[in-house]
Amino acid sequence: MADPFSEIITLLQPKASYSKLVHASGPFRVHRENVNEAFYCSLLTGRARLEVEGKEPLVLNAGDFVLIPAVKSFTFSSMDPPPPADLVNHPVEGEDGIFRLGASDADPEVQQLVGHCTFASPDADLLISLLPDLIFVRGEGRLAALTGLVRDEARANRPARDVIVENLLQVLLIEAFRSGADPAPTAGLLHGLADVRVGPSLRAMHAAPAHSWTVQALATEAGLSRSAFFTRFEGVMGMPPMSYLQNWRMTLAKHMLRAGDLSIAEISAQTGYGSSSAFSTAFSRYVGCPPARYSKTIATQ
Structure with missing residues (x-):
């Protein structure tokens, strides 16, 4: 019997825009507008708050994973301590390839793998409409491992990199959706x-x-x-x-x-x-x- 979900993920043709490791210390707030891409985040250590337009805020703990197939804007901020009302940070890339928020010489209190991907399919809007608009998974180590593989492969200059990244993204998306069982799912x-x-x-x-x-x-x-x-x-x-x-x-x-x-x-x-x-x-x-x-x-x- 056909697997409709796998067919749709395959037809979406996911492509990696970027994936990065972010370390944060002290209070921080990152805000993004006009993203219009799929966004995913795997929190490795610490706690953080994710606010997405039209959704209730989420408190993320170490091991949590979030996937939003079509995000327009979001705010990611610290929990302990919460950021001042007027604080907006911009991640700074270090020589080691890690992006940092707050003091660059301080030990990180929050570590996260974040990334965006696009969908090459001309029918992406239709296909995305069949999927949940947000997936939140607690403590699933497989997702953190897959996110790390996507990041490492996207940053490398190896043969067949694009093919491997596309297949890894398909696996990541499928794993995220099947792990994110919603007790009160929306239509889709x-x-x-x-x-x-x-x-x-x-x-x-x-x-x-x-x-x-x-x-x-x-x-x-x-x-x-x-x-x-x-x-x-x-x-x-x-x-x-x-x-x-x-x-x-x-x-x-x-x-x-x-x-x-x-x-x-x-x-x-x-x-x-x-x-x-x-x-x-x-x-x-x-x-x-x-x-x-x-x-x-x-x-x-």
């Missing part, structure tokens, strides 16, 4: 996969996107009546089942068109459309241009 893919009824229908769609799915057929996969399934799917996923299926089929179609390995007729068949004309009509309505023109536009970029 993780919530859907965890739902005993919605999960089987999601896996069925991803395993066979070419199948002629109907709401009734998906309801049978879920073991529910048609109306009960429709209501439950929409509540768990935040959209109706056929809208999710179309979004996924169009995402796959765009990926296939960018790869350039298949004809439009072959893509039509693999995404569940009975003819090239039916696929072209659906694609044009969804994307805004016919698949042939989309393919040519991608080729010239």
Whole structure:
């Protein structure tokens, strides 16, 4: 059976913007605006406070990990002692490659691995919308180890570095999402996969996107009546089942068109459309241009 979550992480094509080790001593506050990238932080020692726009502040302890797939702005500050109201620090890189906040000659009270990554997929906004908007994991050593590997590889000048970093980021993202079980999850893919009824229908769609799915057929996969399934799917996923299926089929179609390995007729068949004309009509309505023109536009970029 297909793993929808792994498919989405792979299609996102994560790329490392940067990853760094930060040491802080004394009071500090770092504020970032207009980030518009994925942000992750692994706290190695000490305590700190993370404030993200639209979220309750988080108190991080040693061993905690935070991942935000699409952060716009955030503030990271000390807890012991709290910073003065007007204090804003800027990390300074030392000769050893470590960034420091506060006195450079003092022993660090807080140590953290932080990083940003971007998603190369043109469909990143759609794919990210299926993921939780914040993951907070306490005391998971595997995440700290993976974050350290991403940092070390991103800073090195080794053969195939970009390929290794991309694969490490995929592993880091998957590990973070599956470790960050939320007792009250918001609508989205993780919530859907965890739902005993919605999960089987999601896996069925991803395993066979070419199948002629109907709401009734998906309801049978879920073991529910048609109306009960429709209501439950929409509540768990935040959209109706056929809208999710179309979004996924169009995402796959765009990926296939960018790869350039298949004809439009072959893509039509693999995404569940009975003819090239039916696929072209659906694609044009969804994307805004016919698949042939989309393919040519991608080729010239």
